[in-house]
Amino acid sequence: xxxxxxxxxxxxxxxxxxxxxxxxxxxxxxxxxxxxxxxxxxxxxxxxxxxxxxxxxxxxxxxxxxxxxxxxxxxxxxxxxxxxxxxxxxxxxxxxxxxxxxxxxxxxxxxxxxxxxxxxxxxxxxxxxxxxxxxxxxxxxxxxxxxxxxxxxxxxxxxxxxxxxx
Numbered sequence: 228x229x230x231x232x233x234x235x236x237x238x239x240x241x242x243x244x245x246x247x248x249x250x251x252x253x254x255x256x257x258x259x260x261x262x263x264x265x266x267x268x269x270x271x272x273x274x275x276x277x278x279x280x281x282x283x284x285x286x287x288x289x290x291x292x293x294x295x296x297x298x299x300x301x302x303x304x305x306x307x308x309x310x311x312x313x314x315x316x317x318x319x320x321x322x323x324x325x326x327x328x329x330x331x332x333x334x335x336x337x338x339x340x341x342x343x344x345x346x347x348x349x350x351x352x353x354x355x356x357x358x359x360x361x362x363x364x365x366x367x368x369x370x371x372x373x374x375x376x377x378x379x380x381x382x383x384x385x386x387x388x389x390x391x392x393x
Contacts, residue, residue: 247272280352289382299375301332309355
């Protein structure tokens with residue numbers, strides 16, 4: 228949240244948080260999914276992908292008539308194959324994504340049939356994943372590479388793009 232405020236993405240009335248993101252990349256933070264720029268991406272953390280989640284919270288209630296995610300599929304990403312969605316702490320469902328790993332990078336849009344007349348919080352958790360493995364530099368063990376979400380469209384929610392970082 229503090230980084231988003233510093234980058235000018237939010238004033239705190241709309242906040243995107245996660246269970247973890249790629250360390251050292253200031254533009255790979257969760258709020259990148261709402262900035263309208265498909266070149267920026269929220270990238271999760273290395274290691275187990277199942278259980279990783281992100282949450283969008285708005286001080287102003289918003290209507291939901293479907294939810295779209297632009298998921299990056301490619302040789303350097305694990306891919307969520309099922310997502311658990313909760314709206315205002317109530318489970319909205321578990322949704323298979325129909326995605327699998329790929330040798331070529333592309334962005335796939337998935338549509339989730341979520342509806343709510345008024346909501347303030349949406350949480351999405353990776354409940355199953357097709358993992359791409361890499362060797363951990365320190366332990367030499369295999370670990371899962373992170374997933375990447377380019378954009379999320381839900382209601383009329385948007386954040387400012389961070390723009391270039393010097």
